[in-house]
Amino acid sequence: MTAPARTRTSDALIRAEEPVLAHNYHPLPVVVARAEGTWVEDVEGNRYLDMLAGYSALNFGHRHPALIDAAHRQLDRLTLTSRAFHNDRLAEFAERLAELTGLDMVLPMNTGAEAVESGIKVARKWAYDVKGVPADRATIVVAAENFHGRTTTIVSFSTDETARAGFGPFTPGFRVVPYNDLAALEAAVDETTAAVLLEPIQGEAGVLIPDDGYLAGVRELTGRKGCLFIADEIQSGLGRTGRTLAVEHEAVVPDVLLLGKALGGGIVPVSAVVARREVLGVLRPGEHGSTFGGNPLAAAVGTAVVELLETGEFQRRAAELGVVLRDGLAELVGRGVTGFRARGLWAGVDVDPALGTGREVSERLMREGILVKDTHGSTIRLAPPLTITAEELRSALAALEKVLV
Numbered sequence: 001m002t003a004p005a006r007t008r009t010s011d012a013l014i015r016a017e018e019p020v021l022a023h024n025y026h027p028l029p030v031v032v033a034r035a036e037g038t039w040v041e042d043v044e045g046n047r048y049l050d051m052l053a054g055y056s057a058l059n060f061g062h063r064h065p066a067l068i069d070a071a072h073r074q075l076d077r078l079t080l081t082s083r084a085f086h087n088d089r090l091a092e093f094a095e096r097l098a099e100l101t102g103l104d105m106v107l108p109m110n111t112g113a114e115a116v117e118s119g120i121k122v123a124r125k126w127a128y129d130v131k132g133v134p135a136d137r138a139t140i141v142v143a144a145e146n147f148h149g150r151t152t153t154i155v156s157f158s159t160d161e162t163a164r165a166g167f168g169p170f171t172p173g174f175r176v177v178p179y180n181d182l183a184a185l186e187a188a189v190d191e192t193t194a195a196v197l198l199e200p201i202q203g204e205a206g207v208l209i210p211d212d213g214y215l216a217g218v219r220e221l222t223g224r225k226g227c228l229f230i231a232d233e234i235q236s237g238l239g240r241t242g243r244t245l246a247v248e249h250e251a252v253v254p255d256v257l258l259l260g261k262a263l264g265g266g267i268v269p270v271s272a273v274v275a276r277r278e279v280l281g282v283l284r285p286g287e288h289g290s291t292f293g294g295n296p297l298a299a300a301v302g303t304a305v306v307e308l309l310e311t312g313e314f315q316r317r318a319a320e321l322g323v324v325l326r327d328g329l330a331e332l333v334g335r336g337v338t339g340f341r342a343r344g345l346w347a348g349v350d351v352d353p354a355l356g357t358g359r360e361v362s363e364r365l366m367r368e369g370i371l372v373k374d375t376h377g378s379t380i381r382l383a384p385p386l387t388i389t390a391e392e393l394r395s396a397l398a399a400l401e402k403v404l405v
Contacts, residue, residue, distance in 0.1 A: 010043050026359075028366050028373075035062035038388045040371065051365075051372045051396050053385045055203070056235045056346075059262035060308060061385035067265035070304035071297065079297045083289060089299035096306045097274060100244060101257055105280040107273040108294035108302075112234040112260030113149030115271035118288060119197070119230050119258050120153065122273060124173075125282045127194035131226060138194040143179035147204030148197070148232055160204075180210040182217045189221065195228035195256070196221075200246035203235040206379045207341045207348030215250040222255070228279065234260040234271070239386050242319030242344035244309055249343070255279055265305045270298045314386045318344035324390050325382065328397035336404025345386055351378040355404055364403035370396050 008016070010031040030048065034041040038061055040048050053059060060067060074089070081087045094106040107122070109115050120140060127138040142148075144159045155163045156170035164170070177184040179202060189196065200215055202208040222229040231254035236246035238259065243249055245257070256279055260271035273280065292298070308314060322344040329340045329347060339350045351361050358374025365372055365380075372380050384393065 008043070013043065028362060028371065030366055030371065037061045037063075038385045038392055046369070048366070048369050048371045049384075049392055049396055051370055051382050051384045053383050054266055055261060055373075056238075056240050056383050057261040057264065058266040059239050059314065059386050060265055060305070061387035062266060064265060064308070064387070066308060067267055067301055067304050070300050071265075071267050074297050074300035077296070080292065080295045082291050083294060087294075087296040087299070089296040089303065090294045093294075093299040093303045093306070096303060096310070097259075097272060100306050100309060101259075101274050102253055103257060103274045104277040105275055107275075107280055107283070107288075108298070109260075109271045109273065109290050110269045110292050110298070111149075112258070112271050113151050113154060114290065114293075115234065115258045115260050115273055116148045116154055116197075116232060117151055118273045119195075119232075119256055121288060122275070122279060122283065123195035123197075123228050123230060123256065125287070126228065126279050127192075129282045130278065131194070133192055133194065137192050139173050139175055139190075139192045140194055141175045141177060141185060141188045141196045143198050143202070144176050145179055145202055145205040145208070146197075146199060147202070148199070148234075179205075179208065180214050182214065182221065185218065186221055186225075189225045189227060193225065193227040195230045197230040197232065199232045199236065200249075201236045201241065201343060201346070203346075203381070204375060206350070206375050207343075207346055207381055209341050209343055213250070215247055215252045219250075219252045219254070228255040230254060230256040230258065232258045234258055235383075236346070238262040238305070239309060239314040239318050240344055240346050240383065242322055243315055246343070263302055263305055264298065265301050267301050268298050270302045270305075272302075318386050321345055321386075321388065321390060321393055324393050325397075328394065332397070332401055332404070335401070337400075345382075345384055345388070347382045348375065349380050349382060349400075351380065351404065353378045361400075361403060365399055368399040368403060370399045 013031045031043050032040045033043045040050050097106050124138045127133040142157045148154050153171040157174035175188045177188045231247050233245050256275040264270035326342045338352050341348045358378050358380045362372050362374045374380050
């Protein structure tokens with residue numbers, strides 16, 4: 001990477017944001033100007049190993065050549081038609097994504113939250129049209145400590161008061177049960193239940209991995225009770241856990257799959273609802289839409305992402321390097337780390353609170369050239385690009401050990 005033009009310093013750029021940007025984020029004090037692969041560079045030319053990968057949006061690293069090439073080629077041809085017309089890229093994207101996931105139909109959208117909102121709408125429509133739930137009585141069961149996005153409807157069933165406070169009144173129709181508790185889930189599902197909506201691994205909560213058999217139990221319960229299983233794989237999917245989808249660890253196929261983040265390759269926002277034909281088939285023209293959903297540029301990049309995943313290379317890398325990550329973290333337990341949860345190249349790491357908050361540990365790591373992000377309390381999360389090397393991964397673990405002294 002060549003050094004960027006130095007117009008304003010990092011400090012000056014951070015100060016410039018204060019009066020003109022809404023303060024809905026508290027980023028680390030690093031101003032990224034360039035990136036390549038697993039590395040980013042700030043405006044002063046300092047390099048950092050990216051151990052967050054845009055919350056899994058950058059599963060294939062920054063500026064993956066195949067994805068950049070797909071975007072460049074499409075930029076020279078066509079970027080947007082709206083869905084008022086067909087475009088020549090959308091069919092292949094939908095065909096290959098459906099085949100990759102083992103489902104039938106695709107509803108293309110843009111952001112993860114849009115995919116979740118769309119999944120909720122589709123589930124309710126299915127409940128009325130197919131299941132026969134009386135009008136306006138459909139319910140959806142969700143898990144406590146969930147994170148599915150920030151829209152008004154989604155925060156209506158959040159248990160995070162930071163996400164909820166000051167944003168009511170809230171959308172009704174949701175029942176919250178403890179995560180990883182099949183008995184509580186069974187008690188909450190009744191004849192009005194359209195769907196159970198879950199993250200196979202709860203990311204924002206600290207990479208919480210359910211007990212073996214939980215997801216299979218959810219699949220059995222929803223099938224027996226006659227409601228849909230919606231798996232939100234926006235963070236956990238597309239190679240992150242060592243499989244194409246996290247539900248594959250229990251050989252589970254949901255009725256509805258929500259995808260986003262890595263589906264756009266870190267280049268454009270791309271999300272999708274992928275489902276059985278019986279479910280997505282309830283939608284009719286005019287009932288749902290998006291001007292940018294399924295645009296040619298997004299479809300071209302999304303198709304290139306699917307091509308990368310079709311090889312299995314990235315799933316294998318996540319599985320193999322996940323062993324390096326897990327073994328390295330295990331060595332730190334009792335030496336500043338009180339516990340961790342890891343699957344593939346994804347981990348939530350609990351730091352001894354006596355050594356600092358998650359934010360403070362993230363800032364120390366930044367000074368060592370490693371970028372991570374805290375979640376709650378003294379927990380940090382690690383989700384490097386799947387292109388990371390074993391050597392780079394070990395250097396990040398060594399830096400973590402150093403800052404926990």
